[in-house]
Amino acid sequence: MALAGGPCARLLLPRLSRQLCARRGAVHRAMAGLRRFAVEMPDHTLTHFALGSQSPGDQDPRLGALLGPPGRSYSLCVPVASGGGCGPRVRAARLHQRLLHQLRRDPFQRCQMRRLLGYAPGSQAGCVQHGFLLRDPHDDPDTRRALLGLLGTCPETLRLHLGEFEVDSQGTLRQRLWGLQEGAQVQVDCACVEPTREPLLHPMLPDLPNSVVFPDRDSARAVLEVCTSFIPEAQKVLDLIDQCPKQVQKGKFKVVAIEGLDATGKTTVTQSVSESLQAALLQSPPSCIGQWRKIFDAEPTIIRRAFYSLGNYLVASEIARESAKSPVIVDRYWHSTAAYAIATEVSGGLQYLPPAHHPVYQWPGDLLKPDQVLLLTVDPEERAQRLQGRGLEKTKEEAELEANNVFRQKVEMTYLRMENPGCHLVDASPSQETVLQTVLKLIKDAGI
Structure with a gap:
């Protein structure tokens, strides 16, 4: 005192x-x-x-x-x-x-x-x-x-x-x-x-390339480098990335990426198309890192998106190798990585998404590009019935798509605004055989 x-x-x-x-x-x-x-x-x-x-x-x-x-x-x-x-x-x-x-x-x-x-x-x-x-x-x-x-x-x-x-x-x-x-x-x-007056664009837009939609491989790699001290699997992903050349070239055969929300029949279609065309079937993220998905899905957005972004570069190396021998069908690729990231990070409804032709919709310059991207779509009611019929445990994204109609609309709108290459819509509501024939015709008409 x-x-x-x-x-x-x-x-x-x-x-x-x-x-x-x-x-x-x-x-x-x-x-x-x-x-x-x-x-x-x-x-x-x-x-x-x-x-x-x-x-x-x-x-x-x-x-x-x-x-x-x-x-x-x-x-x-x-x-x-x-x-x-x-x-x-x-x-x-x-x-x-x-x-x-x-x-x-x-x-x-x-x-x-x-x-x-x-x-x-x-x-x-x-x-x-x-x-x-x-x-x-x-x-x-x-x-x-x-x-x-x-x-x-x-x-x-x-x-x-x-x-x-x-x-x-x-x-x-x-x-x-x-x-x-x-x-x-x-x-x-x-x-x-x-x-205060609402800004012309969503305040999150300047941050997207640094946090969820990485413009190149090095940007995503830098995030996982920070994580190696507390996520051992991050170093394993980096080791695999470092084994891939930074510049890869597509072979003489064509590459088709097939995108779509969960329960649009994407897995069935990609398998059927690959069998019909005798094409290699690849998936993003690839199996070499797929075992760690649950680990990274539990991490914050910036870490999770870096993981999936690097998965695309690993798939690109597989595409370069396989497209030298046969056509290649890819079950999801960069478009889904970016679409879910943008829809999640940009708060609010559809009106707040980046406007059409915004740079965030552009394909990364250092990532091998597919010749064609097909986007499978079904109406919400049909998709909900398919989810119930699957009898599988729902992923976090599946649960969000089912519970949040606005989020689903944001993902779909983001897909439609992707450019270079853009997405060609395919109605996946009819029978599997009808959808398969529609996809095969689109591929043929595109000269693939």
Whole structure:
């Protein structure tokens, strides 16, 4: 107690105060360029809001309903450290996934959780922060206490941004930003919440080539290099990749990739076509890494997509070898890797997808290209019946396609916007024999 009022305290407290202010200033500067947020609503639209120093005057009733009382709302964002290649992205993605698991437990189960993106106006690659918006309709102190407790569970090099929304005595909606300093939970910023204009393009678009739709082999490889210390199988995948030449050439025979959602009859069609044409039948990901799919499927998106992207390059080496001897049929290839990635990462409905002719729809320049891509389609009801009739355990993607009609539409629209090469639609609803003859005719008409 003597320290509190003695001469040592008078010397120490100003120093601690300066350190605290400096740390608060550092956090404030880090947030200064990241003052806008996009929230995905239950109707698959995005609501945007900004943080500023001035009261916006009349409050937007939509923001009041989303962030204000009754109840209490919180934002939880995972920052991505600048520099250092893709390492910070991987670390942030793993923390984000860990938080998702924690937020599905008590006391957070009573909260409404929505997807949240933090971004800056005109965001460049690497500027988007992924997070969550939690609304506790009962404003339970346990929720607030548990969220503040999460600040102390993160590594020193990766601090969370925890925002708490409240309405002040003047009726202004504010966000208080909390952080952990010297082991204590302290307020590091306070800003007014205001409506903001929706950007022309989804804020996630600049980040897609760095996180899910890798433009080349080296970009995907760099992600798995970061993972070798905690995923032993990542090194095994890299060893296989390093055995493949970077540049491969297609042989004299033609290559056809057959794509389609689960339960469109893709497996049956590819087998029948390969038998009819006496063609080699390949699959992506190839069998040499297929044994590790469950491991990578459990990882965050950036790791999972890097795994599947590298699988395409392994298949490309097989295509180059087999197409020198016979035609080649490929059961899924780059189009499915990219389509599912884009549909998953771009939050909201169809209207938020990258516009037609966006570079993200272009085939990677260093990946062997097929001569033709056929996309099998069936109506949703027929596909649901087929899934039930299969009697197999559903994959995560199958479950999402069945439960989320908007997600299915986004995957299909993304397939249709792929270019160079694009997808030729095939109605796979008729009998197997009819579909087979349709596919064979398309291949023949294309001179393959």
